[in-house]
Amino acid sequence: MLNQIDLSRIDLNLLVLFEIVFQERHVGRAAERLHLSASAISHGLGRLRALLGDPLFLRTPKGVVPTERACQLATSVAEILARIRGVVSTATPFDPRHSTRRFVIGAPDGISSVILHPLLETLREVAPGVDVGIRQLLPAQGFTALHLAWKDAVKEVEDRTIDIAIIPLDDVPVRFHKQTLYEEEFVVAVRKGHPFQRTPTLKRYCEMEHLVVSHTGDVSGFVDVELAKLGLTRRVALTVPNFTFAVSVLAGTEMVSALPRRFLEVHGARFDVVAIEAPLPLPRFSINIVLPKVAMMDTGLAWLVQLLAQVRTGKGGSSVRRSGKRHRSLHSE
Known part of the structure; x- marks a missing residue:
């Protein structure tokens, strides 16, 4: 990215400035994060443009947008800064008991x-x-x-x-x-005492009113994919934007929803919402740190x-037991 002649006049702060402006897409917000004035940010960008031979960021009414060259440089700049931060953190070992990070x-x-x-x-x-x-x-x-x-x-x-x-x-x-942090699988969630607990058949499942978690309001999901394989459909009566909203709605309605098992283990009891075995295969995922x-x-x-x-939540399994009998795991269905 930078030739050998340029290295003698490189200001490392310019790379930090590039990284922050690239993230924020706004000179004013970048200035706030770096505790600098907007004019100082603009001056730094001018030096970067001269150094790298590209406009880097183009002004728009809502901020700035990176050029193609800036997008190409972003990964390299992030890697350079990560290595430098690693060197510094090694020189001054991270001490969690005294850190304010x-x-x-x-x-x-x-x-x-x-x-x-x-x-x-x-x-x-x-x-x-x-x-x-x-x-x-x-x-x-x-x-x-x-x-x-x-x-x-x-x-x-x-x-x-x-x-x-x-x-x-x-x-x-x-x-x-x-x-990998933990394994997650989906189960059917209903209010405690829901009639579906007594007759959890596939036919009854398709007849129920369904709640789907979708931040866009899209009614189709992985359940519909599995049902379509069987030539079946369902009625999605409601969509909500997140899982917490979903479990609070289930507590006061006759709806059913496919929700993550571990989420229900943590939050289901205070809403009197329980997990039961699904009458069709539902996905299982590895939850990974990336x-x-x-x-x-x-x-x-x-x-x-x-x-x-x-601290990856060692408790599991209790919310998918019913009448003392442990349900078989969903990924084996």
Whole structure:
């Protein structure tokens, strides 16, 4: 990216400035993050443009957009800065007990709401000054292949908008570190005492009013794919944008919904919503921590990955038992 002659006059802060402007797409917001004036950001961009021979960012009414050259450079700049941060963090070892660092974790709400409480409890004990931000990640619409559905989430973690992503994705590029946090499967969720608990047949399931979690309002999902294989359909009476909303609605209605098992284990009891065996196969996923391999050189991030693996909610199975009989796992149906 930079030739040998240029290295003698490189200001490392220019690469940091590039990274922040690329993430924010806005000079004013970048200035706030860097505690600089907007004019200082503009001056720095001018130096970068002269150095790299490209406009890099083009002004629009809503901020700036990166040029094709800037998009090409973004990954290299992120890798360079990650390596430097790793060197610095090695020189000054990360000490969780005294750190005041803030980590941003990106995850769908069905995952973040499972890991958050045990994570916070552990942080209070081992790293009381460390703060956490949760950023909701959503699958891209219109894709059934997981690597396409979660491509935007992968881009966010590579662009360093978030520190790590926790997503149901196995197929990640080789430049990423992937670590399985837990296994997740979907079950049928209903209010406690729902008639479907007594007659959980496929015919009855198709006759029920269904609730689907969809942030876009799309009524079609993986359940419909499985039903179509059997020549069957269902009525989607309601869509809601997240799992917490879904479980609160189920508590007061006769609707049924396919929800993550671990999510229900954590939150179902306080809503009197229970999980029962589905009368058709429902998906099972590995929930994985994903971040660039170069980011693991940052001892703070490496510590966070290890910590998450230690607090990954060991309780399981009780919410899919009924009348003392353990249901067979959904992935074996």
